[in-house]
Amino acid sequence: MKLRHLPNMLSILRIILILSLIAFWRNPFSWVPMIIYIVAVLTDILDGYLARRIEGGATEFGAKLDGFADMILLAVSFFLFVPQMFVFSIIFPLFLGAFLLKMISVLIGFIKFRQITTTHTIANKFFWVLYFLSPIIYFFSVVVGGADIYTGFSIYLLAIFALAVVVTIEEIAILLVLREPDNDIKTFWHIKKQNEKPKVTNV
Numbered sequence: 001m002k003l004r005h006l007p008n009m010l011s012i013l014r015i016i017l018i019l020s021l022i023a024f025w026r027n028p029f030s031w032v033p034m035i036i037y038i039v040a041v042l043t044d045i046l047d048g049y050l051a052r053r054i055e056g057g058a059t060e061f062g063a064k065l066d067g068f069a070d071m072i073l074l075a076v077s078f079f080l081f082v083p084q085m086f087v088f089s090i091i092f093p094l095f096l097g098a099f100l101l102k103m104i105s106v107l108i109g110f111i112k113f114r115q116i117t118t119t120h121t122i123a124n125k126f127f128w129v130l131y132f133l134s135p136i137i138y139f140f141s142v143v144v145g146g147a148d149i150y151t152g153f154s155i156y157l158l159a160i161f162a163l164a165v166v167v168t169i170e171e172i173a174i175l176l177v178l179r180e181p182d183n184d185i186k187t188f189w190h191i192k193k194q195n196e197k198p199k200v201t202n203v
Helices: 003-024 031-053 060-084 091-113 122-144 150-177 188-195
Strands: none
Touching: 003 031, 003 060, 031 060, 031 122, 060 091, 060 122, 091 150, 122 150, 150 188
16 A cells, blocks of 8 residues: 555545444443544544645545545534433534534535535634544543533533534635635635635645
């Protein structure tokens, strides 16, 4: 296997790992599914890191595959873990609303650019870190550690929800204004600079 294909292989591995979690839908907060989830999240970190540092690692196909893998990870982890977190009953409806808003963003990007388009903005990266950590924090503190942190954890999830809404609104605004798909745009205010760039197609 050529080294430049490694980021794409990690994205494919992430899809396989996260889909395998469906088998644990009755008891997702146990050691085996949690280890699988942690490895899947690590592949999300590594594929982008390696794509930027391996010559020829960053490709248009790789960006699309990474975006698709991220959507699978979001969808499966959302329906698998969030309903199992015994926190305030208002949390899940709020997260469901944020999830549907995210799907609207994905639909806008797909209609406009004919591909799954996600933005790796600064705010988006911060949101993903908080979101992906939430099942891990819950597992090791509540399930394993037996800590009674439900109120504090609910506040943590509410903060993630609020950030998700802000991030997705920014993403929708970016997608509506961008002329060409660009996963690496940093903020809404970078749109003008990105629109002035000549289109570069990698295969």
